[in-house]
Amino acid sequence: MRSAASFKLGLSHSAATDSTWKVEAVKQVEYHVIAARNLFAKDSTRLLDGCSAASLHRGDRRLIIIDANVDRIHGDRIRGYFEHHGIRASFVPMRADETVKEWGSAVRVVDAMNGFGIDRRREPVIAIGGGVLLDIVGFAASVYRRGTPYIRVPTTLIGLVDAGVGVKTGVNYGMGKNRLGTYAPALATFVDRAFLRTLDNRHLSNGLAEILKMALIKSLDLFELLEIFGERLIDDRFQGSSDELDTAATQVIAESIHLMLEELQPNLWESCLERCVDYGHTFSPTLEMEALPELLHGEAVAVDMALTSALGYLRGSISEAELDRVLTVMRHLGLPTWNDVLSTPGVLGAALADTVRHRDGRQRLPLPVGIGGHHFVNDVTIDGINSASALLNRKSDELRVRETSVTKVAS
């Protein structure tokens, strides 16, 4: 018989005292964001080869959760692709917009996984759709059997540059934006801007808000690209109908993803809550939910960025000329700089208070420094926000008047 002393244990503890065990483990994470034009063209093997983890060669069937609108427009082509490559694909079309980004939709995905009898490790769920669909499917997959692999194919601009590249999943709960969620990277995301051909102007503008966010806090170069090409990229739906627009579309999307991943990779689990990518997301979660369905996600982010740019000007971190330049670009990109929800009594204070709870008791509020820089502040007061809101209201009115007179002169 072995004596107790002969057991070799990996964890250390002292038998002489009441024991406590400390467990430390590191989880290695690897995922891929892969640019792939015309992903579902029959001769494209990008999705098949993808990367070893996301390869479709493992097993010959797949569960595909697809945004119902995307299915209506692109479904035949996508079905044809899987048939062509001998993969038995089960399609589950789902309505996916902010008003149904809720627990019940996640349950529908869980039901689909149960119905399909998904093989937990070798049959990644494929999510095809906008940010809402990706967030819902990612959430459901991450809790199903405590984690089932999934692959993302974003079909909106927000999906391509933001919702498809990070590790956050979630659904709204009550008035709480993304109140239920997990950190769960997809195996891979395939970024195919051909999908943007069928996206309407408003949703293209919506995605440009998140690109503008990256520009305002990190890159004057990207901001200038948006100034020069923003409107034309919307008209062209990022399809690259000329060499110049093709280069601009590629640069804007790639740079935005790159800047985002630069911030995410060292802080994937948000152990540091001073995140510059939270810019535009201090007041907007509350504004978006209060105004739902009037404000899209990117529009609420734009209103927040306009407000905090005005605040930055009043605090001396950006000049008035820079503030005007930012507001002008927003308008050119088809984004609002104002929404009346800003005037709802108490809403800005409540929004800040909720964000402070989200950021472990401090504001950690990213504010612009010039265009392309940022710093974090913790001393914003309600009076300061109200002054910024009043200034923004006035400037937004002036912009509208100027736009109306320009339109009159043009007609």
Ligand SMILES: NC(=O)c1ccc[n+]([C@@H]2O[C@H](COP(=O)([O-])OP(=O)(O)OC[C@H]3O[C@@H](n4cnc5c(N)ncnc54)[C@H](O)[C@@H]3O)[C@@H](O)[C@H]2O)c1
């Ligand atoms: N997880 C993250 O890190 C992250 C990051 C940014 C945003 N988000 C979330 O993303 C959501 C917003 O995503 P969104 O802007 O993509 O909205 P969305 O998913 O609601 O899509 C917008 C609309 O476009 C339709 N659609 C999708 N693709 C289309 C296409 N190719 N052609 C025509 N119509 C198409 C959809 O059916 C929908 O009606 C928000 O809920 C936001 O919180 C998540």
Ligand SMILES: O=C(CO)[C@@H](O)[C@H](O)[C@H](O)[C@H](O)COP(=O)(O)O
């Ligand atoms: O909107 C999102 C994620 O939902 C992104 O654009 C953004 O970069 C950040 O993740 C936001 O700051 C949101 O963070 P959180 O409030 O969901 O924690």
Ligand SMILES: [Co+2]
């Ligand atoms: Co966002």
